[in-house]
Amino acid sequence: MSEGDLKAFALFGDLGDGEREELAALLEERDLSSGETLFEEGDEADALVLVLRGGVELASRRSCEKVVVGAGDTIGALALFQVGTRETTAIGAEPSDLRLLRREDFLRFADDHPRPAFRIAAAVAGEVAQHARAVLAGDVPVG
Numbered sequence: 001m002s003e004g005d006l007k008a009f010a011l012f013g014d015l016g017d018g019e020r021e022e023l024a025a026l027l028e029e030r031d032l033s034s035g036e037t038l039f040e041e042g043d044e045a046d047a048l049v050l051v052l053r054g055g056v057e058l059a060s061r062r063s064c065e066k067v068v069v070g071a072g073d074t075i076g077a078l079a080l081f082q083v084g085t086r087e088t089t090a091i092g093a094e095p096s097d098l099r100l101l102r103r104e105d106f107l108r109f110a111d112d113h114p115r116p117a118f119r120i121a122a123a124v125a126g127e128v129a130q131h132a133r134a135v136l137a138g139d140v141p142v143g
Contacts, residue, residue, distance in 0.1 A: 008072045009050060011123045019116040023109060027099040032056065032092040041089045045079035047100040054096025058088040068093045077124045080106045 006012040006020040015023070028047075032038055032054065039045075041060055049056075051073045058075065059066045069075060075090060080103055110117030 005052065006050075009074060011048075011074060011077060011120055011127075014119040014123065015116050019113060022113070023101070026105040026109060027101055030098040030100055032096040032098055034092045034094050036092045038090040038092070038098070039086050041086055043086045045076050045082075045084050045086045046104075047102045048077050048080050048106070049075040049090070050099040050101070051075070052097040052099060054098075055093035056096055056098075057091045057093040059091070060088045077127060079103055080124065081121065 006015070006024055012020055012023065027050070030038075030049075038049070038056060051069055051071055053071050055068045055070045056075065057066055057068050076086065078084070080101065083103075106117070106120075
């Protein structure tokens with residue numbers, strides 16, 4: 001994956017080309033087949049997932065609703081900053097090309113590049129706040 005590919009993801013929009021290039025080098029490639037499980041609800045959340053191509057269905061035991069995320073979307077951004085478990089199960093909705101950024105790799109990047117890491121953290125916080133507002137407005141089901 002090139003640094004240019006990371007431009008498609010809002011989390012990395014404020015980074016410079018060199019910073020995106022360094023992050024791109026840390027990403028783990030992952031292909032996901034249709035129907036294949038990427039992770040299950042309750043698994044340790046240890047990586048941010050970037051969807052380059054295809055679609056991933058997210059479902060939770062707490063909700064009957066399912067959501068499919070596609071190219072340009074991310075899954076589990078908070079996993080970069082906190083130890084916890086996955087809130088959903090992720091299954092390939094179609095053949096998908098994914099990249100994973102492991103927490104341990106991101107934290108090493110943050111040690112070497114604190115300002116870009118802070119910009120990523122600010123973008124994650126913005127996404128969380130936007131989701132919370134949507135839930136409070138009733139636009140997104142809780143859970």
